[in-house]
Amino acid sequence: MDEESSVDDAVVDVNGTPITIGSNVRYINTNSIGEITDIKTDDEGTWALLDTTELYYRVDTLQITDKKASAGKEYTISEEEMKERIKKQAEDIQSSTLEEVFQATGGG
Incomplete structure (x- = not known):
C-alpha cells in the first residue's frame, strides 16, 4: 500500500x-x-x-x-522559395477581378 x-x-x-x-x-x-x-x-x-x-x-x-x-x-525556407511565393501571390491577386471579390463576400 x-x-x-x-x-x-x-x-x-x-x-x-x-x-x-x-x-x-x-x-x-x-x-x-x-x-x-x-x-x-x-x-x-x-x-x-x-x-x-x-x-x-x-x-x-x-x-x-x-x-x-x-x-x-520546419518553417525555414530559402530566399528563392520566398521570392516564388511572393510572385505567385502577386499573380493570383492580378488575376482576381473586382466582381470575384464581391461574390466571395456576398455583396451584390
Whole structure:
C-alpha cells in the first residue's frame, strides 16, 4: 500500500505516465511539442515548463511523446522559395477581378 501512495504523489501526464524534467511532451489542446525544463506546484495544481513555448502547462493537459520539437526548422525556407511565393501571390491577386471579390463576400 505504501507504493500506491508514492505513485499517487508522482507527477503524471493525462494518461498517468510519470513526467520528469527532460521528458518530451505534447500539449493536448494545441499539439505543441517540447521538453520539460521545470516543474512546480502551487495552489492551482502542478505545472510543467516547455522549452519551445517558454510557458507553463498543467501536467494534466500534457501527454508523453516520442516526438521532439524541430526547433523551427520546419518553417525555414530559402530566399528563392520566398521570392516564388511572393510572385505567385502577386499573380493570383492580378488575376482576381473586382466582381470575384464581391461574390466571395456576398455583396451584390
